[in-house]
Amino acid sequence: MKRQQREELVALTKNWPSAMCFDVPMASYSTLRAGGRAAAFIDIHGLAELQALLGQLHEQGLVFRVIGRGSNILVTDKGFPGVMIRLKGELARVASVAGSGRRVPEEDGALINAGGGCSLASFLSWCTKQGLSGLEFMAGIPGSVGGAVRMNAGALGGEIGDRLHSVECVDGSGSLIRVPRAELRLSYRKAELAGKELDGVIVASACFRMQPGVQEEIRSRCAGFLAQRKGKQPAGVASAGSFFKNPVGDAAGRLIEAAGLKGHRCGGAMVSPVHANFIVNTGKSSATDILTLMEQVQETVLQKFAVSLEPEVEII
C-alpha cells in the first residue's frame, strides 16, 4: 500500500472509535493462530463508517476483506495487500426488529436482527434469554453472524440459512443493499447473491425468523448439541474446524482417515489424531505449513479414492 493511500485512510478514520492499523499479523485474528500480515486493519463500529470506508477504498482502488471471529480463514504467508475489516459496536448487537428488545410477533415467529459482527454465542444466548428457538444446532460454532451467513454455516443437519429472513449488506462502493432470503442462493457452506459469492459485500446485519420456545428447553437443546461435539472434535488446539467440505455422499474425515493420514505432519501443522478433517496448528505452524499439508492430503485422497477435496477454510 502506498504512503499516500495510508495517509488518506488515516485522515478518513482519525476521529473514529478504532484507529486504522498497518502491517498487522493476522495470526492473532485466526483460530488457526497462523497467517501472514494485512497491509491495514480496522474495527468498524457503525454503518455510516462502514459505508464511508468502502466508498473511499473503491475510489482509492484498494481491496478489502471482512473477517468475523476468524474461525474459518487462513491468510497466506504472502499477506493481504488491502484493508481487513472487523465489525464491532452497533454492527455486533442483537435486537428485535422493533429495536427495543421486545419480541415482535410476525406470522408464526419473531424477527430478530443481529449485527454481522455479533458472535454466534452471544446471539444464541440472547435468543435463549428471550425464549426464542430455532438455531440451537449452531451452539459451539465459534463464528460470527456475518461469517456464518457468508459460509451458510451449519451442523447436525441444520444450516443458518434455514432461519434467515433477510440481510443488510454494504457493497464494494459503499451502498447499502437489503436482500430478502429469496434472493440469496444458499447451498452447502456457500451463500451467493446474483450468482457471486458474498466476498464483494459485507453483511452488516442479518434478520432471522425465530420461534417462541421455553427458555429451559432451548438451553438444554444447546447443551445437548454442545455435548455432541465433545470428544468428536479436538479440544484446546488451534484449528479452523473442518478443513475440507464433505464430498457428496461421503465425509472428508472418513476419506482422510482411511488414507492413513491421521497424525500426518508438515512442519507445525498436523492432521488431528482425534478428527481427520481437522488440521491443527501444534504451536508454531506457518500458513505455508498448513497449505502444504492441505495439498498433501488432497493429493493422497485423490490418488487413493479418486475424490477431489475442496477446502472449506477460506484461503485469503
Ligand SMILES: Cc1cc2nc3c(=O)[nH]c(=O)nc-3n(C[C@H](O)[C@H](O)[C@H](O)COP(=O)(O)OP(=O)(O)OC[C@H]3O[C@@H](n4cnc5c(N)ncnc54)[C@H](O)[C@@H]3O)c2cc1C
Ligand atoms: C472448533 C471449530 C468448530 C467449527 N464447527 C463448525 C460447524 O459445526 N459448522 C460450520 O459450518 N462451521 C464450523 N466451523 C467453522 C466456522 O466457525 C464457521 O464457518 C463460521 O461461520 C465462520 O465465522 P467467522 O465469523 O469466524 O468467519 P471468518 O472465519 O472470520 O470468515 C469466514 C468467511 O466469511 C467472510 N465473512 C466474515 N464476516 C463477514 C461479514 N460480516 N460479511 C460478509 N462476509 C463475511 C470472510 O471474509 C471469510 O470469507 C468451526 C470452526 C472451529 C474453529
